[in-house]
Amino acid sequence: xxxxxxxxxxxxxxxxxxxxxxVMTDFMRPWGNSPAPPMIYHYTDxxxxxxxxxxxxxxxxxLFQMNDPSELRHGVEHAxxxxxxxxxxxxxxxEFFARHIDAIRENGIERSAHYFVVSFSxxxxxxxxxxxxxxxxxxxxxxxxxxxxxxxxxxxxGITTEGKQTxxxxxDDKELRAVQEQIVALVEPLMKKPTGRGFxxxxxxxxxxxxxxEFAVHIFHSSLYFKHHAYRAExxxxxxxxxxxxxxxxxxxFRPKPYGLIRYVEYDWRAIAPxxxxxxxxxxxxxxxxxxxxxxxxxxxxxxxxxxx
Numbered sequence: 001x002x003x004x005x006x007x008x009x010x011x012x013x014x015x016x017x018x019x020x021x022x023v024m025t026d027f028m029r030p031w032g033n034s035p036a037p038p039m040i041y042h043y044t045d046x047x048x049x050x051x052x053x054x055x056x057x058x059x060x061x062x063l064f065q066m067n068d069p070s071e072l073r074h075g076v077e078h079a080x081x082x083x084x085x086x087x088x089x090x091x092x093x094x095e096f097f098a099r100h101i102d103a104i105r106e107n108g109i110e111r112s113a114h115y116f117v118v119s120f121s122x123x124x125x126x127x128x129x130x131x132x133x134x135x136x137x138x139x140x141x142x143x144x145x146x147x148x149x150x151x152x153x154x155x156x157x158g159i160t161t162e163g164k165q166t167x168x169x170x171x172d173d174k175e176l177r178a179v180q181e182q183i184v185a186l187v188e189p190l191m192k193k194p195t196g197r198g199f200x201x202x203x204x205x206x207x208x209x210x211x212x213x214e215f216a217v218h219i220f221h222s223s224l225y226f227k228h229h230a231y232r233a234e235x236x237x238x239x240x241x242x243x244x245x246x247x248x249x250x251x252x253x254f255r256p257k258p259y260g261l262i263r264y265v266e267y268d269w270r271a272i273a274p275x276x277x278x279x280x281x282x283x284x285x286x287x288x289x290x291x292x293x294x295x296x297x298x299x300x301x302x303x304x305x306x307x308x309x
Contacts, residue, residue: 003206020218023182036146040120043133049140053302056270060116062263075223079180100212114243116265122235137285144276152273163242171232179222
């Protein structure tokens, strides 16, 4: 068990949490009532196509097990450096916080929550997506009706109902920094609060450790809406499910990867939005006749009325 904190420090941590959430609420407000894109496309290879049509499900994969760590940490570096410099300016009492801020780069983000994502694109014929996600152009892009697919996700579809969001990614580092600088500014008074107050070392460490975790959660949450501008052409639309990090994720399954396993949860879209699949686009490097025959066979075998696009 952790060390009990004085009431004033508990209040300070709760205030930081609420204020940070308010920053994110204000940031997300312009997108809160935005309609889903008319069509969203999921790029995949032939095995992925067969699996999605046969099961009627898509997989939301553990974000930390499927992505390049440098991509994940791109969005938090600026906020970490600002907070670390701020902590060091307050003197030796804050060295503990500064060290833990550094540790966020290694494993602090992963402990903050469980993040599961599946990515779509608003563009059904983008060369970079074909190369990166669809067997170097030999695969397929499944086109789903954005509205019904998103509504099915929101209503459940086999996924725990907590923390589900859908949104377009933003490719603007300047806007990301502006949001995170607001969160960093909220940390400063909480760093100052115990300075010179004579709190016992265990109390100070407990307080600063919990403040670090709260900080990690909110800066990483903000970074989830952004991606480096080099990926702008992907035009990504993301489905996200967040579960609490202090317990095992609900309904999680595992699939193999080279010398390891990737954790995922399933969205059973066909059970809730069976008409959401609208078209299937064949990749530019595929043998069109063979690919079309494969698509039509899968549609027939797995009970779909649609024909490929």
